[in-house]
Amino acid sequence: MSAGLVSLEYVSRLQVVSGKGGTGKTTVAAALALALATEGKRTLLVEVEGRQGIAQLFETEALPYEERKIAVAPGGGEVFALAIDPELALLDYLQMFYKLGGAGRALKKLGAIDFATTIAPGLRDVLLTGKACEAVRRKDRSGRFVYDYVVMDAPPTGRITRFLNVNDEVAGLAKIGPIHNQAQAVMRVLKSPETAVHLVALLEEMPVQETADGIAELRAARLPVGRVIVNMVRPEVLDAADLELVRTVERSSVAEALSTAGLGGARRGGNAERLVDPLLEQAAEYAERYALEQEQRAVLGELDLPLHELPLLAEGVDLAGLYELATELRKQGLS
């Protein structure tokens, strides 16, 4: 566990990962599921947007609507994955509450399922969050939770509050009946400390702005905000002192140094000399980005939430990279 931070003795059992599109929230959700599974725990990684991002990440074939083991964590833990299909979730639900088998298929023929899952606005989201909450609460015969943690790869920041809050709205729309009860039960889980909503950001202006807006919305809706995870943080190649020197350094001395390093002549027109301008230009670009990143880091710092950083994996995220990120998350005390 990380020192310094207020140690969170209680790690929420439902961890929802959101973030602006393109920030890598699927990757972070998967790494978090792996990290939480370490030391013999069992986690369920849930996908709700039908993109099969989890399957791609874990390099397996498309996931069916079925909880399936997709990875083993260090120390004997297991990660299961589930891609929730709203249509099948509804049939599931009908089966559970009404013992409808063939009748469910008849409903499907009539377009009722289509109606419920794509058009009847809230219902789709109710089914998705409902299924995740069911997994959180599910127990085996001996009364132990089937999954120690459930990690949800959730919709992007712009939609997350509405997505999680949809049950409130539906409970208001359907004032009685099983959907009303179901919606209320889901809300009880989502608004309790059992849930934590994490936001993934990048050190860029738009994702940071969206993170700040998203947190304000979540807080206004009384949904429990967890942590901010900054993804794809570039390594520091030049530090502040280097960048200071970039502005003042003599071109000729850089040319000399390049020549010393074996890159050709330092005189005017020599191979080393001709490298100086483009290299300094790249350094200037780096400096500009460095300053922007520092600025954004400061903005995130003001959010008053635990802040974590994950390194950019130069070669893109593959299975090995995912384990690397999971280790990093553990080191930073997220599990």
Add this chain to the structure above:
Amino acid sequence: MSAEETKAQDAARPRLAPARVLDIDPLLDDPTTRIVVCCGAGGVGKTTTAAALGLRAAERGRKVVVLTIDPARRLAQSMGIDSLDNVPRRVKGTEGDGELHAMMLDMKRTFDEVVEAHADPQRAAAILANPFYQSLSAGFAGTQEYMAMEKLGQLRAKDEWDLIVVDTPPSRSALDFLDAPKRLGSFLDGRLIRLLTAPAKLGGRAGMAFLNVGMSMMTGTLGKLLGGQLLKDVQTFVAAMDTTFGGFRTRADATYKLLQAPGTAFLVVAAPERDALREAAYFVERLAAEKMPLMGLVLNRVHGSGAGRLSAERALAAAENLEDPRIVDQADGKAGLRNSPDTYGSSQPPAPESAVTASEEGSPADTESSVDRLTAGLLRLHADRMQLLSREQRTRDRFTARHPEVAVVEVPALPGDVHDLVGLRDIGHRLAAGRPDPTEA
């Protein structure tokens, strides 16, 4: 084409240029181009691209409106549309004779307007007050996509603009926004609706046994499931919508046809990253399947280097030379000890002894060593850049191999964010310049 052939081809040319370069200016200048739709995954600069295209077209003399969905605050501010009002506003500060207008989609407002335009005041008021309508219009999945299309149809019907540039919603999947009109249309036209609005009538007509079974179950089950009151809300809503709109489906179909018609140009926006290009490939395939006119791919954030001839390997080796004083001493400050100065750019691997890692010991703090340290940093930075370039190249090559028919324009990466017209103009310029090879400075 086999992988080997592709490889052989790669080797044959210095850098793989896409089969065709997408030429933006003729597309924007062509008076028959009336709609440009920018689509692509989230986070690839779609909104910025749409705004930059709009500005460029306006400054080339056209009267343009840009419909954005969810612009970053400062980008919206730069176009003067940071307040949500769902009405195109003239953007100030553009150059030339053209005009740029911009608006941000307000879903609920758009939906309300549709209702108000098509229902008598009394009925409109009833619909707007219906709780089911309120949650539908407040923007659950699908509504945003549908309303973007609706707004596009409206703008086009007004015929006030030479060119409409549309940014598409950040859908959960590439396909949603194409499906949305059809989905809503078919729902409002579907059997279920008729069932909800006039159960008796439909029951009487349906001859098939299973339908009758399903029917009785339906009304019962739906009632139980949704609660009678919600079902009643839905019924009222649907009845009101049905009689007033009549042709929701017709509208959806018309928008869909508008997208297929000549005069519409789709641009798929992506960044040279695996996921973004995978999504772009889906889009290309889907647009082809729907017979939508794809103009090409805008590839944002492509990196280049002015020192492209210095390979990552050589740069790293040189950085290590500088960082390890023992090697520098050996080299006696003389150029070209290991590799002759003229070999750079060749793919020759670094000399093995230069792979010694820099050690902590001995770093005298004089000026020369700090310049050495800086230069080593510059070289490492360059090595990173070259590695990035080759990764981007590989990703692009994979896309090009899969879709050689798609014209591509590459937009060089900017170090910072865009938040004013000057920045947008710069992007527009980069879009039009579209150098296929970023390493040619």
